[in-house]
Each structure stands twice: as C-alpha cells, then as structure tokens.
Amino acid sequence: MLANIRVVLVQTYHPGNIGASARAMKTMGLTDLVLVNPRCFPDPEASRLAAGAEDVIDSARVVTSLKEAVSDCVQVVGASARLRSLPLPHFDEPEAMARELVDNADDPVALVFGRERFGLTNDEIRCCSHQVSIPANPGYGILNLAQAVQVLAYETFKAWRQRPESDYRQPRPAEERQPTREQLEHFHEHLSRVMRQSGFLTQPHARTETQLQALFARAQPSRKELSLLRGLLRSLEPDTAVTRSTSEDDRT
Amino acid sequence: MLANIRVVLVQTYHPGNIGASARAMKTMGLTDLVLVNPRCFPDPEASRLAAGAEDVIDSARVVTSLKEAVSDCVQVVGASARLRSLPLPHFDEPEAMARELVDNADDPVALVFGRERFGLTNDEIRCCSHQVSIPANPGYGILNLAQAVQVLAYETFKAWRQRPESDYRQPRPAEERQPTREQLEHFHEHLSRVMRQSGFLTQPHARTETQLQALFARAQPSRKELSLLRGLLRSLEPDTAVTRSTSEDDRT
Secondary structure, X not given: OXXXXXEEEEOOOOHHHHHHHHHHHHHOOOOEEEEEOOOOOOOHHHHHHHOOOHHHHHOOEEEOOHHHHHOOOOEEEEEOOOOOOOOOOEEOOHHHHHHHHXXXXXXXXXXXXXXXXXXXXXXXXXXXXXXXXXXXXOXXXXXXXXXXXXXXXXXXXXXXHOOHHHOOOOOOOOOOOOOOHHHHHHHHHHHHHHHHHOOOOOXXXXXXXXXXXXXXXXXXXXXXHHHHHHHHHXXXXXXXXXXXXXXXXXXX | OHHHEEEEEEOOOOHHHHHHHHHHHHHOOOOEEEEEOOOOOOOHHHHHHHOOOHHHHHOOEEEOOHHHHHOOOOEEEEEOOOOOOOOOOEEOOHHHHHHHHHXXXXXXXXXXXXXXXXXXXXXXXXXXXXXXXXXXXXXXOOOOHHHHHHHHHHHHHHHHHOOHHHOOOOOOOOOOOOOOHHHHHHHHHHHHHHHHHOOOOOOOOOHHXXXXXXXXXXXXXXXXXXXXXXXXXXXXXXXXXXXXXXHHHHHO
C-alpha cells in the first residue's frame, strides 16, 4: 500500500533537495519518486544527500509534465504554501490528508511538491484533485522542500501504521517484565513493615502508605527494579541491622 | 509559551545542520536555540542554510554541557533513534510528547537532539526526563538532524495551536461566501424545472433529484458558483431555447 504512494517533485532546482527528499521518503517507507523536468538529474549532489536512500534515487522516473506523472492516480494532493488559488478541496491538516490518501492507496495516489521558489503553477494545481498546506508560523511559514516532504511523508506513515493491515510494530527492546499484583503487594507490605520497625510510621493505615503506593504506581517498576527495591528494604530492616551489629560485636 | 520551548543541539558536526534546524524551528514558531559544544559555530554555512532564520542563529547560545543547557527546564525530552538504554519514560508518539511538552511550557522545557552519527551518550540521556522516537521505516529509520527537528517542531506547533490561548488562525484568503439555504433551494427548484421541461424527468419526486441534491451538497458550491450554475440553467431552459430558435427562425 505504501508502494502506491508516489512523491512527485516538479522542476526541482537544487539536486541536493532531490537527494534529501528521497532520504525523507525512505525514512517513512515511501519509494516511488517521479521527477518532472528536474534542472539537474542525475547528479552527484542528489546521491550524496540521499545518504542511504540511493535506491529511491536510482529508481526515480523522469517525466516532462505533471500530467504525465499523475495520470494513473486516483488522488493527487498538491502541497502548497501559497494561498489557494483554485477552489480545490483543501486540507488544512496534513493528518486528515494522510488518512484520506492512505484510504485511497489501493490505487496509485500522489503527493506533489512544487519548485523551491514558486511552488506550483495554476495549470499544475489543476492536475491535482486536492491541496494541502502544512500549518506553520504565519510570519515565516516556508519549509525547505525536503522538510515539507519529510512532514507529509511522516503523516502518511503515521496514517498507514494505524491500519490493521500495516502490521507495524514499534521496534523496541523486549519490555522488562512487569511485576504481578501479588509481587507489588508483597513489596508494599515489606515497605510498611520497614517503616514501622524504624519508627517512621507510628499508626496503622497511615496516609503516608497510600501516598507512597501512588508514587510507585506512577513509576511502574519492572520486576527487576522491584527486586532491587526489596533488596534495599531487606538491608534496611532492623532485624538485618541487628544481625550486622551482632556480627560486628562478634568481631570486637 | 512557544518562547519557553527550547531546542538543544548537542555537538553538531555539520554547521549546515545547525542552519537547517534553525529554519525548521522558525517555520514552527520556535526561537530558543542552545548549542552544546558545536564543532564549528558561528559558520557561514549555518547562516546560509538558515535562509531567513538568521535571527534564530544569531541569538543562539553556546554552552559546554547538556546539563548547563537544560538546568532551568522542567521537562527535557531527548530525541533518540536508538533503542532506549535507560528506563526513562519513553514517548513512541511525537504527538503525545508534544501535548505534554506544551502543557509544561509555562516554564522552560527542552527538546534535545544528539550528534549526527551517534546521538546522545548515556550520560546525556541521564540529563533528560523523557525520551521520544519518531516512528519510521524499521529498515531505514534515521532522519537527518534538521528533519528530526522539523518533525518534532511541527508536532509541537500543532499541539500549541490546539490550545485556546494560542489564538492561532490558519492564514487563508477570505472564504467565498456560502449560499443561504434559500438560495440552494431556488437552485434545486430551477434544476428540477429544467430537467422536467427538457423531458429528462417524467415523474414527480424522482430519485434522480435526490441524487443530484446529494452531489451538490458534497460539492458545496459557493454563492458565486451557484450563480454560475443558475446562469447555465437559464441558458438551457426551453423558454430560452424557444427564444433562440425563434431568433434563428427569424434569421432564416
């Protein structure tokens, strides 16, 4: 499905921006890049900035018009920082755009980015079915080309990930095993016992116990951390202290 | 409130990345940049890639440790592509991170980005209160520094924008005025009349009328477009046609 989501760059001036856009695409799982009349391509600067996404650059197709780039697409979203000049449906939220794009991506769909300086012409916007803008600082809202690609590719990836068929799992280390309720209970009993034995708590069911239980609930200690804490408690218990002072006594 | 959201770049290698990060920040309304031991700063390449965000570069502070950069902060979020090495609270979703960051931004808060090649050291991660990762292609998930800044700044701006005190309005041209319900009703009456007069509709309350009403409801024509459509209908009305054919008759 991500394979059906095409990125189209129209008449890019700096080849480095093509490379950086390819990298941005690849970080978000997009691979289909089409270039409309790039000023300079292929170019070593494009490959250099692709930095690991050379495969996206190498398989990019070059065409001579936006129409040609998107004629097989069922949805074509023009990214435009300019105010809308045509009454195309307009997404103010890239997130909403991405959800719809992914919904339509059983067939080819496209995200279209204009020239660095002046974006898309009105004729090119007419090749689009929708427009999207990236919300930004009203006083300085112009993202660099590759950064606009990054933001929209990121939203697209997020939307795709939420679909059950994406089968996406956040790569992460095996979670620390969580303690059982019983293990937690034993810990809190142990803690209360130590606090009583030390004379810190003098009455039963003190509010302090509840407060500490809440604190540890927020910290969500793993099983390993809980066993660390119990070890600490054991070393603080008066019984242990007695044993230790006994052995010290023995030594004297 | 955005003024309290600091971006900290740790030991950046390429000065161009500092410039591009400053630009990314400014597009999302962030201005407080702190550099920990940058390899090369100030540098013309940083200013060149700032491209309009030179003010962010010019007011950037340089410090010698991450601790110094964040000591006044109430929340410090380390952006890390690496698997978590310390049991800090970890945001898998930049969106959730941004909401919390903005919630805390009555006091200074920080987003911390590590070195281009190897991110943050464990000692530096210990200066953070939280970690965040950007969801990405498991096979190629390393965003360029400035692009990681762009994505997290974008999420931060989105979160800020949703707060009532942001008073943010999407800059957009004055909306085309929408037609009143009465104007829409007149249009649909006109359309039905033309369809009947032409013989296209032969029975009252045809399903076709309902279908066309739904279609125009989806298209949400502006007042101007509606008047265009009514002009078209007028030109198609048999009465007008009669007049035209009459005048043609006259001519023969």
